[in-house]
Amino acid sequence: MPTEACKMVQEELMFLGDILCFSIVKKGLAKVGSMPDIATPIDLTRALESHIEPAIVSFVGPREAHDIVLKIKTKLSKMGAS
């Protein structure tokens, strides 16, 4: 069962399709030594920077990706990521 923060990120990226969205988040978390069940907002922020943002860029380009990531990061910071 993914954490609340992870669920939020997955919901924001659902436009990529559920399978791709879950897989990209899972791989991003694995890269920072975490997984959906235990992911903290800090893990997710690091995963966003290292893996998820480049993935989103390859779908929608850098500007739209930047806006999406910024929106997610704002929500994550409210959930405890600094």
Added chain:
Amino acid sequence: MNFREFVKQPLPMFLIFWGALSGLFYLVVWYGTDRSDIFLDSTYVVFDGAIIFMALTFIFVYKFYGMKSFEGKVWLIMSIGGFLWMFGELASASKVVAGYLDVQSGALDYLQSNLDNVIIVGYLFFIAAFVYKAMYSKLYFDAKKIGMVVAVTLAFAIPSVLFVCLPVIGSDEITDYEKFVDVAYVSLDIVLLGLGAFIAIYWGREVSKGWYLIALGIVSMTIADSMIAGLDWQGIYYDGNFFELLFIGSYLLFALGALYQKKIHESFI
């Protein structure tokens, strides 16, 4: 994944092989035979093969993303366009085969007389797919980029209108429907080329290099369409013409671009 690694994979390698085979096939037909109808018509095999592979690749790529993904919807719309083109070309080939077998078919005649409508609707699906994709990418104004898109489009549009559209519209030798078809092809090519330039300039660098391949496919197709429209207008176009290789190239480039997109996204999961 870089392009060199990509082309070493089985499916891209097969598409490139088909392109090379097609080139060889046309060379043999032109320089190794007496160019009688049966040899020229045999080019349908490689031509239709290319368009079948394109349509199947689109469906394969669509299945990877799925209907819930916006990218999946892009490739689904492209697939519909691809299948319409494929259907049109296969119907055309069936008519030729039926001629050799001396088979009379009302259904084939009906299909043949409506082929252009099918292909024109196919164009609309391709244009719709690109527009839908653009809705998910932030569009921003860059005078230099927009200028390049407009310049490329005008460079194609002006001679197309002057040398194809206007003579066609003013002609007394063809029916209104034929005029509509000729002008529709040229107009759709202009729109598609504008989109192709936009795709290459905006998405090729920023989104994925797969879009360069698709843009190149569009350019190849619009050049082929213009050349063939020109030859047709002068009454000297026939099946098996060398310009058809540009169509084959465009279908294979579309398929390669779709596969490249899929490979790029696979690397993130």
